[in-house]
Amino acid sequence: MATGTATVPTSGAPAQQRVATTEPWLVRGMLTVTALGFLGLFLLMPLVGVFAQALAKGWGVYLQSFRDPDALAAIRLTLFTAAVAVPMSTAFGLAAAWAIGKFQFRGKNVLITLIDLPFTVSPVVAGLVFVLIFGRNGWLGPWLQAHGIQIIYAVPGIVLVTLFVTFPFVARELIPLMQAQGTEEEEAARVLGASGWHTFWRVTLPNVKWALLYGVILCNARAMGEFGAVSVVSGHIRGNTNTMPLQVEILYNDYNFVAAFSIASLLAVLALVTLVLKSVFEWKVARQLALAERIEDAEESLS
C-alpha cells in the first residue's frame, strides 16, 4: 500500500477507495476467509504436497532423481521444445498483432477467430489432427515415409503440437494494446523520414515490449507444461520422446513416486518463476495500457 501510494501520483485515490467498500466487516471477513481457504485448499496444499512427496526420502534421493538419464533427456527435450516453439510463436504473434492492430483489411475478424482456435480445441484433438496429417496412414504419411522423414512419434511432432497449442498467447496479449495505441506514432515516424523497418524497431516494438514479454512468459509456461497434445504424438519412448510432464506420469506409474514428484517439483519451480515474471510484466503492461488510453482520451477531448 505504502509503495502504491508513493508511486501513483494521482492524489485522492486512496481516500476514495476507503469510501467505496461499505459492506459490514463480517461480510468482508467471510469473503476473505473463503477466498483464502480456497486458495490454500486448491493451490497451496497441492504445491506443498508436491514438494513433500519429492523430499519424502531426503535430499539425496531427491537430487538422485535428476541424475537419471531418462529424466535428463526429458528435461532437455522440454527445454528444446520451448526454445523452438516460443520464438516461433512470438514471431507469429507479433506479425499477427501488428497486422490486426495497425491495419484495416477484409477478413480481419476471421483472422482473430482463427488465432483463438488453439484455445478452443481440446489438446487431445489437436494431437490427433497431427497424427491424421503426418501419421503413416495420414495425408502426408506416404510422402514423408518415401523421404525417410519422421514427424509423429519423434521430436518434430512434439515441437509442432507445442507450436499449435501456444500460437495464440503472444498475439492475444499484443492485439488489444496495439489497437489501443493506434497508428499515430508510426505515422509520425514515417513523416519524419524513418523507413518501415526502422519504424517497427524504434517505435512499434518498444511500445509493446512489456506486453510482448508477458505473452512470451505465458507461451513458455504452456510450452513446458503441455501434456495432452504432446502425449498423443509422443509415442512415449523413454529417454527419447518424453517431455517432463510425460516423464512425471511414467515415473508415477513405475511406482517411482519420489522421482515423479521430483520432476513435478522442477515443473512447479518453473511455474513459480513464470508467475513472478508474469506479475511483474502484467503490472508494466497495465501501466502502458492505461497510458495509451489516457493519451487517446486526451486526444478525443481535444478534438
Add this chain to the structure above:
Amino acid sequence: MRSGKTPLGCSLWIGIGLAGMAMGLAGCGGGGNADGQRIEILNVSYDPTRELYKQFNEAFAQHWKDSTGTEVSIRMSHGGAGKQARAVIDGLEADVMTLALAYDIDAIHEKTDLIPQDWQKRLPHNSCPYTSTIVFLVRKGNPKGIHDWDDLVKGDVSVITPNPKTSGGARWNYLAAWGYVLQQELGDLAVLDDPQKAEAVAKAQEKARRFVTELYRHVPVLDSGARGSTMTFVKNGMGDVLLAWENEAFLAVNELGPDQFEIVVPSVSILAEPPVTVVDKMVDKHGTREVAEAYLKYLYSERGQALAAKNYYRPVAPSKVPEEDMQRFPDVQRFSVDDVFGGWQKAQQMHFNDGGVFDEIYKP
C-alpha cells in the same frame, strides 16, 4: 515511451541463442541407428512389463556385448496394448513388439504391411515366451470376502479393471469372467464344440453375458491401461478388488507391502499368452534385424526365462528356471482363448470391436 530498446533486444537475442543451443544439443543426442559400434532398438510393449524389460534389457545388452562386441541400447515404450498397436500403425518405429495379446499384432498386419501374416509361427510356443493369468487383488484381510468370480457381483463390491478397448489386460479380464461362467454351467469346456449340446451351450453363453453385464455394473472407472488401473486401486484407494495380471498383482504386493493387499486366486482363470515379434519393415529399414531377432530369442534362454519367472511371468520352459522360482506360482486351472472363444480374431470381433458385446453391455 521512446526508451527501453535495450532489454527487449537483449531478450530477443538470448531467445535466439537458447534456441540455437538447444538445437545443437538435440542434434548431438539424436538417433544414430546401427552406425558403427552402437545400435539402438525400440521395444514397444504393454503396460505391466516395465520392470521385466528393465531387467531383461540390461541382461541382453551384456549378453550381446559379450557375444558380438557391439553395444546395444534398448529403448522402451509402454502403454495399453491396443493403444500401442495403434501407435505402431500410425508410424511409431518399433523394432520389436511385445504386446499383451495376439490380436493387437494381427491388427498391425491387417492395417499395414509391416509384418507378415504368419508372424506368430516364427518363434516357439506361438511366439509367447511367457504366459500369465488373471487373479484378484483385494485389500488386506479381504473385507468383502472375495474368493471366486461369483463374489465380484455381490452387493456393493466395487471392481477395478481397465478399458477393454485400449488395454490387453482388460480383455483377458473380461474373457476370464466369461469363460468362468461357461465352465460353471457346462462343467466341461469341451462341450462347447459338441453340436448335440448346442442348446445347453447357448443357454450358458446367455448366462455368461448376463454375468459379465452385471460385473461391469460394479466397475466405477475404466483406465486406459493395466498399470493405470493398478494405481487407481493401490494408490488412489478406489474399489474393493482389482482384476489384474498375476505379475501385476504380485508386483503391487511387493512394492507397496503385503500388509496392505492380498492376492486371491479364483477357481478357474484364463491362460493369458502375451506374444512377441520383430517388426520386419522397421528392422530392415534400421538395419537391426539381427539384434532384434536375437533379443526375442534371448527371452527363451535360461536367463530370459529366469528373469520372466522372477518378475512373476510364468515361463514357457519351466525346466530352465530354478525350482524355488517356480513355487511362487499358485496352481490354477486355466482355459485358453482358442478353446473357449475360437481364437483371438473371433473373440475380438464378437466382444470388443465397435458394436460388439462389450459396447452393448457397458453403459457407464
